[in-house]
Amino acid sequence: MTQAVLKIWTGIWPVVKSASPLDISEGVIDQGAFDAIEVDEVFEAVNYATTMIGQAVLYRSLAQPLDTLDAIVAKQDAIKELQADPALKAELERIVALAAADEKSFYLLLFGEFLGSMATARAEHEIEGFGYLQYRRGMRFMLKFVADIKALTSPKSVYLQAIINKIIHFTETRDYSLMQGPVYLSERGIQSKEQRKGSWVPAVIFKPKLFKPLLIGLVVIGLLILAQVFLGDGFSPIVPIFLAPLLLAYIPIVGGYDRDNAIIPLRDGYRQSSAVGEALDALGQLDELLSFMRYAEAYANPVTDTQQVTDMPCQPMVLPEFVSATKQQLNLHAVKNPVLGKGNPTYVANDFVMEHERLVLITGPNSGGKTAFCKTVTQSQLLAQIGCFIPAEAATLSVADKIFYQVPEISQLSDGEGRFGTELKRTKDIFLASTANSLVVLDELSEGTTFEEKMESSTNVLNGFYRKGCNTILITHNHQLVDHFMAEKIGVAKQVEFGAQLPTYKLIAGISRVSHADRVAKKIGFSKQDIDNYLASER
Structure with a gap:
């Protein structure tokens, strides 16, 4: 069960990026994939939440995405209901906006540091005086939010109904009664008005x-x-x-x-309180849904620094269609990168299908877009599994139980294995945790050894993933490795296209046998000629 954000914040001052990926055996993504996919960048692109709790819930969703078809579809249905009911959407936007204006007063009450009656608060986490003002403001925030939700017209989608029910359930708790008051202080501790019924024990009423x-x-x-x-x-x-x-x-x-x-x-x-945590999460979930819709609108209608881009067609954004499958599937039509394509109408879209073939080997020169495309695929799968829109004309996916992305790693002295061993350990962990419903991206394999050993090790690893049945994408410059698998009639070969010595960023069929390392070296100023010039200038 997902841990409430309030529970994650226990013992710390509230921060948006507080949730963490689960262990490799438990979550859809682990810390390695989280870093490699650049989830922090995805969050910054998608985050249009106006409340702190909404932003924290969105970040938690990205760190711990959904792994069941029903849960994802329920979230999508909630968005579709808001699209179809502008009045409901506008009312939720009003409620969330009011909450955003006052929520920090509640966090100050919960997590603030009391300074004493004579001190002056100078930081946002400090409380001066005895805390009366902070208590009143905090209670006003919670009670106002609950009252607004109770007055809301009942939604039809299961996901929105569940959120509203959380709030209704909260109104039946002791915590809500205490927030409403009166609060009684007796020798039995703090009591609500319900707990005081029939009691003759003397008590002080707290005002x-x-x-x-x-x-x-x-x-x-x-x-x-x-x-x-x-x-x-x-x-x-x-x-x-x-x-x-x-x-x-x-x-x-x-x-x-x-x-x-x-x-x-x-x-x-x-x-x-679990009840308070659930109520706050409900606010965050509402804000998250609205954030998805704002992200889709912003991506679809990009703006420059000064004005909206009106001479470009609207960028398509879709809620992916999810299908039930025994093996992970994806079919993306005209998909763009969720981060890099935002605000960039000229970003090149690509098609990508993995339905029957289990292995795709992508080759191409440096700076041709291989890594960017693989991040497009994994980021799109991730966004789809939190119920969000993705930038594509059409998308059909199945739920991935794991999303892995391995990148070259720098060995640590404590590893005692060197670069090859460090990377192979990561590959082994991914292999053991993956299933036929997993999506695996491997950015090069078996670095740090001889070519012959690299060929043998890479062949063994890819054969293992292929036999296991998960969707595996390899990014490589090793065209000999791709030749081997094509000769064995295993997998599909793709390459990034180059035209006139420049990348087109289109993914096409075939095997690239060039690297264009000299072009990259010249671009960054470290070609053979540049080196000669540097040395000459030092004489």
Whole structure:
């Protein structure tokens, strides 16, 4: 079960990027794939959430994507309902916008540091005084959000209904009752109004404000009575002036009591509450759906720094069609990179199909777009599995139980294996964790050894993945390796196209037998001629 964002935040000041990928055996992506696919960049491209909890939920979705068909389709259906019902979408946007304006007050209450009555707050996580203001603002945020959701017209999609039901369930909890008040402080601890029913145990009613007229009146009367008792006939109207300093003790005594016995225990309870966590997650889930829709609109209608691009056709964005399959499948038509294509209408689209063939070997010169295309495939699969749009004219996918992306790794001294061994360990981990429903991208194989050993090792590894049945894509400059598999009639050979010594970024059939390393060297200023010039300038 997905951990609520509030639980992830326990012990830390809230940050958006707080969720982490699960272990390689548990999640759809692990930390290695998360880094290689550049999920942080994907998040920055897709993130149009307006609340902090919405952004944190979106980031959690990317780090821990869905792995069941029903869950993904339910999320897509919610988006389709919002597309079909502009009034419902507008109302949710209004609710989320109001929440975005006030949510930080709730986080300050839950996670803020109390400074004391005389200190001044200088940082966003500091609370001055006794916390009355922060408590009132925090409760107002939660109660307003809940009230707005309760007044919402009931949606039809299962996913939206589940979100609304979370909020309705929250209104039946002790935490919600305490937020509404009154809060009772007794020898049995903090109690809600429901817990006080039928109880005769004395209790103090907590009011989140320092000046309590009834209490102040009782204190004043008490002091006057004491003055009369001890001074007798000597009592004078001027006596209260001398007793006034005693009233100053009221502020630290009452404020300190409320803070230590009500505000802090209440905030600790809210912070650890599963019900509060679920309610906050519900807000985040609503904001996430709206973020997906804004991302699709922004991608489809790119803008320059000054104005909307009007001379380019609208960029297609689709919710992929998911199919149930015994092996991972994908069929992408005119797909673009979700990150690099955003705001770039001229980005080159490609078609890509892996339905029957289990192995695709991609060759091509340096800077030809091999890696960018493979990240397009994996990022699109990832976005699809969080229920989001992808930039394509059409897309049909099955759910991948694992998405792996291996890149060349730098060995560590502690590994004791060198580069070849370090990479082979990663490949082994991927192989053991993958299934016929997995999508695996390998960016080169068996680096750090001789050509002959690289051929043998790479052949063994690819044969293993092929026999296992998962969708495997290899990026390589080793055209001899591709020749071997084509001779064995295993897999499909693709290459990135070059024209007039420049990449077209189109993926076409065939095997590239050139690298164009000299072109790249000249581009970055480190060709043979550049080296000669550097050496000559040092003489």
